[in-house]
Amino acid sequence: MDEGGVEREYRRRRKPPLAYLLLPGLLMMNAFIQTSRVSRDGGGVRWGPPVFALLMGLTIARIALDHFRARTRVTAAGITAQGPVRARSWAWSEVYDIRVEQAPRGSGRAAPQWLTYLYDFRGRRFLLPHLNDWQLDDPYAEVAELCLAAAPLRSLTWERRxxxxxxxxxxxxxxxxxxxxxxxxxxxxxxxxxxxxxxxxxxxxxxxxxxxxxxxxxxxxxxxxxxxxxxxxxxxxxxxxxx
Structure with a gap:
């Protein structure tokens, strides 16, 4: 950490549940098999199996990139959210708030239940990767500590507008x-x-x-x-x- 205690990095530290990887793989494999069977019997379109194969490849690549690249980095200059492909950075003066929110209904145990989002002054919301209840025991306490440490670096307070x-x-x-x-x-x-x-x-x-x-x-x-x-x-x- 730096002198102000704000510099930190959030990466994948814990392995996701097996269902997170197994269930999508089984669904895609079943869809691919069924599409291939129907196409082979003459009851489907020829582009079905290649499209499903492409989707399976893209999904696997997306999971792998998220596994190795996604992270959230916090410094005295601001916050950087590195996604699977692109990164986005905000200076502290551009950050309106950081909030921990409940994940959408239906995510179940195969996904994090509490996610952390950054809001800018235009009201736009951005996910901060790996700042969730999968990687942290208490994301609320972590975000509260982070906001407290970042307060001296902001020209504005954390008051709501x-x-x-x-x-x-x-x-x-x-x-x-x-x-x-x-x-x-x-x-x-x-x-x-x-x-x-x-x-x-x-x-x-x-x-x-x-x-x-x-x-x-x-x-x-x-x-x-x-x-x-x-x-x-x-x-x-x-x-x-x-x-």
Whole structure:
């Protein structure tokens, strides 16, 4: 650490749970096998297996890069968040707040439950890699200590500003709307899957790309946009949990 006690680096120190790596691999492998079988039997498209193979390769590369490259570095000059590919830095004068927040619902035990985000003065949120409950016993205490050590390096205090808080709230509502849009897309996909099977069983022409790709994506986007507009007028009572 430096003289002010602020210099530190957060990297992967603990191995992730086996389910974090095993479950996505099994899902992708099963999808690849099923797609290859259907394509081989003449019931699918030829580009299915190569696309799934490419997605599997990209996912493995993404996990490997995150494993070896991702980190958060804190110095007297500011904070640097190194992602799997690119890095982003902020001077202390550009940092509005650092907050520990609960991970989105549905992440389960195969992902960190508490994540740390940096907010700038425009209300934008950025994830700080490995500053979570997987790598730290108490991320709250760590962030509190970090903010206390960084206070002398800032020209501003850590006081909250109503205009920035309003933008942060608006961003939280937008993320929530698109999360619900993704849930709607999954529900529509399941419905379209049943419809496609029924059309095949009834001897009618099936349109798998239209029914299971175009319709779910369009439905999810439309639902998210409508929900985002609605919440901009009448926000829910508790859009995001504050730690």
């Amino acid at each position: 109503p205009d920035v808080e309003e933008r942060i709230l608006r961003g939280a509502l937008r993320r929530r709307a698109w999360a619900w849009g993704s849930y709607a897309a999954v529900a529509v996909f399941c419905l379209m899957f049943v419809v496609d099977i029924w059309r095949v069983a009834a001897g009618r022409p099936d349109h798998p790309f239209l029914l299971m790709v175009c319709v779910p994506v369009a439905s999810g986007i439309a639902f998210a946009v409508v929900l985002d507009r609605y919440w901009s007028i009448r926000p829910p009572r508790s859009p995001v949990r504050q730690p």
